[in-house]
Amino acid sequence: MSGAVDSWRVSLPCTRAEAEAIDAADDLAIDAVLMTTEEVEDDRERWRLDAYMEREPDAAALAAICALVPSASGTAPTVTALAEQDWVALSQEGLEPIREGRFVVHTSAHPTAAPEGGCALLIDAGRAFGTGHHATTSGCLAMLDGLAERSFARIIDVGTGTGVLAFAAAFLWPDATIVATDIDPAAVEVTRANAAANGIADLELLVADGALHDAITERGPYDLVIANILAGPLVSMAPELAAIAAPGAAIVLAGLLETQRGQVIEAFAACGCTLEAVDRRGDWTILRLAAGATRFVPATPPDPKGRDGWALDL
Structure with a gap:
């Protein structure tokens, strides 16, 4: 030494x-x-x-x-x-800036200017997950970038982690009502601090277990639903996520391995959703689905089992 x-x-x-x-x-x-x-x-x-x-x-x-x-x-x-x-x-020396479409995500150690017509998001590694460096998060950023020409009025990011996907949505659709939720109060605190650091003011933050919390449903239905969590919770929460989606809504899902793709698609197909796009990144897969033409109503109340640790957003 x-x-x-x-x-x-x-x-x-x-x-x-x-x-x-x-x-x-x-x-x-x-x-x-x-x-x-x-x-x-x-x-x-x-x-x-x-x-x-x-x-x-x-x-x-x-x-x-x-x-x-x-x-x-x-x-x-x-x-x-x-x-x-x-x-x-x-x-943070290994956390080089990540570029996806209109977005660049960087840490304080690597300040980076926004690309022309795009957005630079400052997300430091810390108490919550979601610096943009994991394939699931970067894949979601790319999926959102691909939806930029569509119009969304109500957006929800379930399992927001650091808030990076909600912030990206706020850039793409500045007039939308955006709700960001997480099961972990610490993640919501981190998202609040990150929102301030990135100059994002119009963001509703909620601590919630699942998607049918009263504060979530009363702000819906949502025409864009984002859930970057884990495959097991995505399967168990499929009826809830489909229930808060407006007819024809875009649903972006991540946190699943390629080997888990089939079971996630099947769970959402049972709720009237159809697959529109797939982005595979190594072992990980990001999905975009369309909600059914009519509003989905769950046949039974949601089952909260197996939700511990569902917030991924890496």
Whole structure:
């Protein structure tokens, strides 16, 4: 290692659930900067906690950090002496700007001007998912860009994460009423902060489990429905999402693997929806469907089972 030691890093494996709990906590009473990172894409068990400290950690500090990740019990933390660096910039050095159609999504570490006639969105990595760097989110941006010539008056982004897709919709359809929802209150807080950072004022934010929350239905029906979540919840929520869609509405779905495409299409076909477009990106698939010509009414009340962790928006 070259240069004088400026700080120390303590690293431990953790799960996504532990990472979310750490990121959402207001005060953990630990004198360290805590960062959580997804080590294996979309693997809930393969995350990492890094704690950055100004002083070499003593036994008490190590014990406090280890207590944050019970899943790593029995694993010795890795302690690394670090040379002087800008750790905020370093943490985002791999997040180069993403360009999709009219959009460029960038972090504070990589400020980028908007393309001509397009929009630059500032989305820093943080407590919610959706920097635009995952194939599902970038694919949704491309799908929305392809709908730019259509007119939408009411739009909903279910499982908004960081809000990036809702922000893209606000750019493309500035006169539309746009609702962004998430099951996670922390994600809604992040979306609110990101909206302010991007100068987006007319956005309704809701914490909601599912799509038939009263606050959602009273603002519908929606002529554009966006849901970048996971395949299982998309299947179970198909009747709900179809129910809030206006006749003929565009429905953009993501968070599903190519191997899961058939079951998602089948679930929405049972609700009167037809497939219009597919965008495959590696193992991931983004779908655009059209709602039926008549408003869909679920035969039974929605089943909330299996919704834990449905917000993806990576």
